[in-house]
Amino acid sequence: MISDNWPGYSLDLFTYPQHYYGDLEYVLIPHGIIVDRTERLAKDIMQDIGDNDIVVLCVLKGGYKFCADLVEHIKNLSRNSERFISMKVDFVRLKSYHNDQSMQDMQIIGGDDLSKLNGKNVLIVEDIVGTGRTMKVLLNNIEKYKPKMIKVASLLVKRTSRPDGYRPDYYGFEIPDLFVVGYALDYNEHFRDLNHICVINDHGKTKYRV
Numbered sequence: 001m002i003s004d005n006w007p008g009y010s011l012d013l014f015t016y017p018q019h020y021y022g023d024l025e026y027v028l029i030p031h032g033i034i035v036d037r038t039e040r041l042a043k044d045i046m047q048d049i050g051d052n053d054i055v056v057l058c059v060l061k062g063g064y065k066f067c068a069d070l071v072e073h074i075k076n077l078s079r080n081s082e083r084f085i086s087m088k089v090d091f092v093r094l095k096s097y098h099n100d101q102s103m104q105d106m107q108i109i110g111g112d113d114l115s116k117l118n119g120k121n122v123l124i125v126e127d128i129v130g131t132g133r134t135m136k137v138l139l140n141n142i143e144k145y146k147p148k149m150i151k152v153a154s155l156l157v158k159r160t161s162r163p164d165g166y167r168p169d170y171y172g173f174e175i176p177d178l179f180v181v182g183y184a185l186d187y188n189e190h191f192r193d194l195n196h197i198c199v200i201n202d203h204g205k206t207k208y209r210v
């Protein structure tokens with residue numbers, strides 16, 4: 001858990017793309033820690049649902065880095081153990097943010113035919129759970145196709161003011177209620193190419209506002 005008064009790491013301690021100089025406040029989670037934490041989540045997931053065939057449902061676009069790293073770790077663990085896990089990866093695309101504001105309605109704007117999730121063990125992989133509203137809508141949609149099991153893994157959980165917040169089955173870090181970018185999380189499609197998770201500053205917000 002990252003507490004509200006955690007000052008983060010100075011940007012000077014790491015490298016990051018030059019085109020983002022001046023747009024960030026600090027590094028909240030360095031890339032190496034994300035990868036190490038993901039390895040542990042992969043182990044937990046293997047322990048719980050190894051021996052099953054699973055369909056990994058990656059929520060685009062923000063979930064692609066976490067999903068790729070998580071699947072890679074699960075594969076490595078599976079190769080080096082008695083347990084064997086067979087994975088298929090599918091994608092679904094959602095959009096619910098404009099600038100740094102969550103929009104009222106969430107759109108499912110792509111993805112495969114969800115009916116093939118029928119009877120399957122589904123692992124939904126998300127980048128971040130904020131209010132949980134997005135995840136609830138997605139879960140409602142997927143439940144219609146009667147999968148055998150649904151588990152949710154999210155890299156981040158944001159502490160929002162809402163106490164009824166949804167909790168994923170697996171998550172990497174609980175973070176303060178800040179708008180973060182990097183490691184595939186975006187601000188109007190920018191910052192996906194930043195590998196650390198960072199807090200954007202006012203200059204960055206203005207520069208990339210749409």
Ligand code: HPA
Binds near residue numbers: 062130179180186187
């Ligand atoms: N950053 C990027 N995308 C998001 C966030 C965030 O903090 N919260 C929900 N979607």
Ligand code: MG
Binds near residue numbers: 059062063126127
């Ligand atoms: Mg997302």
